[in-house]
Amino acid sequence: MKNEIFFNFFYSRLLSEKVRLKGEVVIIAIAIIGFIVHLLLIALNDLGLLNFGSESSFFSNPIAAVYTPFSFILIYEVYLLVYYLPQSTTFYIGKQYEIITLVLIRNVFKDLAGLEFTTDWFNVVGDLKFSYDLAATLLLFFLIYLFYRLNEKRCAEPHNNKLVSSEMQRFIKLKKIIAMFLIPVFIFLAFLGFGKWVYNSFFSISQMIYSAKDINMIFFDDFFTVLILTDVLLLLFSFLNTDKFSRVIRNSGFIISTILIKLSFGIDGILSVILIVFAVLFGVVILAIHNLYDKIGLQDKVSDL
Secondary structure (H helix, E strand, C coil): CHHHHHHHHHHHHHCCHHHHHHHHHHHHHHHHHHHHHHHHHHHHHHCCCCCCCCCCCCCCCHHHHHHHHHHHHHHHHHHHHHHHCCCCHHHHHHHHHHHHHHHHHHHHHHHHHCCCCCCCHHHCHHHHHHHHHHHHHHHHHHHHHHHHHHHHHHHCCCCCHHHCCHHHHHHHHHHHHHHHHHHHHHHHHHHHHHHHHHHHHHCCHHHCCCCHHHHHHHHHHHHHHHHHHHHHHHHHHHCCCCCCHHHHHHHHHHHHHHHHHHHHCCCCCHHHHHHHHHHHHHHHHHHHHHHHHHHHHHHHHHHHC
């Protein structure tokens, strides 16, 4: 009984609806402040009062300031991913896809700051990167729509709360515990990544200039590594709840999708974007086939009657 009270106390302080709404307001406020501060740093750099180097557009072009609020929005999306973990596995995976799409959108804003408008567009590395990042963002947006559409059709099927087994209830409780542990882990990774970025941007002479890939790897490479480990744990514990073939394949496919996203951070150029798009496409196809299996299962039950 005491353990239950202890658990409910901390869960309500970390992952309740009230905390989520407050966190949304706080993140928006921080994002606005961060945007203004970034603009001020750019202005001071242009006036010569600060010197961040002329090679990088990150502190010389006002468009690059949009990168900062998007970074804080991504932090909130990470929290939402953990928040929805106990509620729905598919929605939790969908949040992973949203996060990687927002990472690409953030890169688009960074690419905009360094565009070179020339007739030789596709031979300029920065312009070419902007082109396939933009195209990938549109494609990912559509794939995420399909993913949620497939999940919506599945959730629309009638459920009987009385049929929720004790095993399922224990599995949901386990997911809540995992979600609670993920909060401090991601906070630690965020502060560690921010500290590395500050040091390398302002104090390390040899690493003053960063590409978008380098900045993303500071946090999101470790972030998706943790997600892979979490997904594997969920898969293993799900066997206590069901040994249904389609459910096992679906969850295994989601792990493969997350691994592909993680691998994309170690690849340069267009191959990284292709791998991200393929990862999300793989997740959409896995969910679509899983839903077809569920329909076959329902038909079999009807025929057996």
